[in-house]
Amino acid sequence: MAIDPDLQKLAQELAADPNTPAWEDAADLSRLHAQSFATKAAGGFEILASRGAIRLSGDGVHGNAISMSEAGEFLTRWQALVTSAGAALEGNKSIRGKLPDEIMRRTNLALVASPGRGSVVLEFSPVASTEAEERYPGGELTFEGPKQPLVQRAVEVALGVIDLAAIEDPLAVPANLAELGPRVAAKALELAELAAAGRFDVDMTWDEPGRTRRRSRTSARQMAQLVANLRSEHLDTEDVALSGVLRTVSDRRKIDLEVTDLDGEVHIVSIDRGEVDFSDFRIGESVQMAVTMRLISKPGGGESRRYTATMIERAAGT
Incomplete structure (x- = not known):
């Protein structure tokens, strides 16, 4: 099939112009x-x-x-x-x-x-x-x-x-x-x-x-x-260190850790037990925990976080 000479010439001119973006x-x-025509007509602004x-x-x-x-x-x-x-x-x-x-x-x-x-x-x-x-x-x-x-x-x-x-x-x-x-x-x-x-x-x-x-x-x-x-x-998770006071150690529910943030406010963080053994720990003990955090989306775009324990030890000095 013969190529339209005018179209072929246009393609060659576009290819030779360094300012012409690639096109699919x-x-x-x-x-x-x-867009180029509209931009020129608007004094250089892309409208x-x-x-x-x-x-x-x-x-x-x-x-x-x-x-x-x-x-x-x-x-x-x-x-x-x-x-x-x-x-x-x-x-x-x-x-x-x-x-x-x-x-x-x-x-x-x-x-x-x-x-x-x-x-x-x-x-x-x-x-x-x-x-x-x-x-x-x-x-x-x-x-x-x-x-x-x-x-x-x-x-x-x-x-x-x-x-x-x-x-x-x-x-x-x-x-x-x-x-x-x-x-x-x-x-x-x-x-x-x-x-x-x-x-x-x-x-x-x-x-x-x-x-x-x-x-x-x-x-x-x-x-x-x-x-x-x-x-x-596990690219969607993040490792986090938490320090706080144990409020539950039951083997029938999540672990509740009382955490005080930098502003002095107290929060209860519920943590899945994972493979960590909590049998040697008691309610009221100060501990340090390593947890894996995962972001969970709620219907409508809200977010929550799920924590899973990977390590626990008593806080220094206790």
Whole structure:
């Protein structure tokens, strides 16, 4: 088939221009061209927002219908993964405590949903005001050009985490997630568990102004393998040292440890016994414990923490 000379010439010109971003297909190139035109017309300001899409297909989708509760839970877990990725980029990787409200605000996504043939498409985008606020601080265009907002960087990291499901080498998963910390691993595990259990194949796309489309494709089987890898490596847990006073040592219930925080407030932490022998300890003793902490998500996006004992000893001087 003969190639249109004008199209061939355009492709050569684009390839020779170092300012032309890479593009995936004709639709991606058309989008980039329209964005470039709009940016020039706006005096150098990018007036279009980023936009992403999640296409769910596979055995868990019937025609273009999906359980509302499963769709809502998938979106909740995707938002949690993006927010945890943004927190990791800002240096907050631990699963201790609540994430700062500012990070949650800067990584908040909005939703628009539409059906697709044989699938369900959930479209999302950053909150427009937040994205523009970070892209142009104070409403000004700097010499360095627009800054990349945290939400954009967070979505890219989150997609990279999902891509790990398609990696055949299981050793590559812990190597890639170690730097992001247990919070990202915990949220990735929850999202992968839902996709695997719901038998969803997941196809995600992400478009940013002036950048090539980012795409991530994973099957329900690959998500199940990611779950197995994350669980076997315990990447979603964090080791914590606790000091306090024993309030229960019964072998029929969890161990209650009275802990005083830095502000002087007293909290009761319930701890699973694990493989630790508590028979030599008594109520009221001051102890030091090593525990493994796991983040547990509640319906609606709330969080709790589960503690499992790995070691106990009497506090020094007792």
